[in-house]
Amino acid sequence: MSTLTTAHRPSGAAPRRPYRPSGLTWTVLRLHRTALYAWGAALLIVAAGLIWMHAIGPGARAATGDCGPSGVFSSDCGFTKETAAERIHTYGLDLASACVTYLLYPVAVWAGAALTGREMESGTARLAWTQSVTPARWLAARLAVPAVPLTAGTALAVLLGNWTRRAGNGDLSGGWFNTNVFVSTGPAAVAYALAGLALGALAGLVLRRALPAAAAALAAAYVLHSVLDAFRMSLWPAEKVTGQAALHIPHGALVLERGATPSADGRSGIWAAYQPESHFWPLQLVESGLLLAVAGLATAAAFALLRRRHG
Known part of the structure; x- marks a missing residue:
């Protein structure tokens, strides 16, 4: 059989190889596949938890009743009728909301330490620039590739969180103006993640060392989050x-x-x-716009710095 196969192959033709992805996008995915796997696993856990809490939501609502006229929460309602379903629903939503709200911090640290800082420190970036990849294209790929799963995953978590929240008693899952509830139920969550990505990448390019860049990105994320949290209700x-x-x-x-x-x-x-409560969306859109402006300015500063240093 091998003789026949060889006889029918055109002379000088190279053996066929299975298709393998290539290019700058694939390189970024391969280099940072651990972070991609971690993000995917975290998203699956959060999604599974939210779907399960949506299933037990009607039970939590039935256990607590109306909680007073027009759904006004009274001090006695939640404590006298609290059940396991209600506790799981409330605490589970709190945990999911916190994960989405503070996603800014791990994203910024990872972007500063691994996405740009480590590659600048180890010389991997310079090696890539000698392989027909311009510095601008290198940075564009490192920002665009993680931005896609970050945007899609965070948006999915927000949609699932809102879906789950509507299945339970809204008065027991926190007011719309609470920090964790506000950020995790609107487009601001996605904007925070993108701002963290841009700030981390800029910190890595400025400091060119992984650990200092991670610390600087964490500090920048904290300042950004704290300032907007303090002045949120003044944005409209x-x-x-x-x-x-x-x-x-x-x-x-x-x-x-x-x-x-x-x-x-x-x-x-x-x-x-x-x-x-009707001001929820104006406040969301203004805060999201400010965060995207910060992300845009940080990205522009990163490209300008790279162009000034490396042409």
Whole structure:
């Protein structure tokens, strides 16, 4: 059989080899496959947990009841009727929300330490630049390749989290204005991840050493997260009411300020400023825009630095 096969092969033809992916994209995936596997495993765990919590959500809702008129949470409701299903649903959502909210930090550290810092420190980047790969193309691949699974995976986690949250009692899973709930239920989660990626990559190019770059990226992520967390409710004009309306703030709103002002007849007038739940999307879009602007500026700075150092 081998003789016949050899006889029918054209003379001088090289043996066929199975197709193997190649190119800069495949190189990035191969070099950072451990991080890709870890991200995929974490996403599968979070997705499986959220799907399971969605299944037990109706049981948690039935156990807690309406919790007062119009779904207003009372101090007695959650504690007197708490069940295992309700505890799992609430704590599970809290854990999933925290994982999505603080994804910024591990992404920034990984990008600073492994994505650019380690390759600059070890000389792998310079070696790539001698293989017909320009520095700009090298950096573009290192930003674009991880950005795709980060965006897709984070968006999936956000959608599954919202789906699961609607299956349970919303009053028991945290107000929309709580940091973990706010970030993990909208596009800001994706924007935080991309900002962490860009800041980490910039730190790696600036410091050119893995550990210092990881520390600098972590510090930058902390500052960014803290500043936006402190000023989040100032990113969109608050509603201001006076008189009796100040004593009857809509359910689900976050009261920012409340006070009294003296009037001409000596009586005090009551006023309040609050963010209603209807401002969730304006606040989400403004914060996401700021984060994407930070990501864009960090990316532009990284390309400019690379161009100035290496032409």
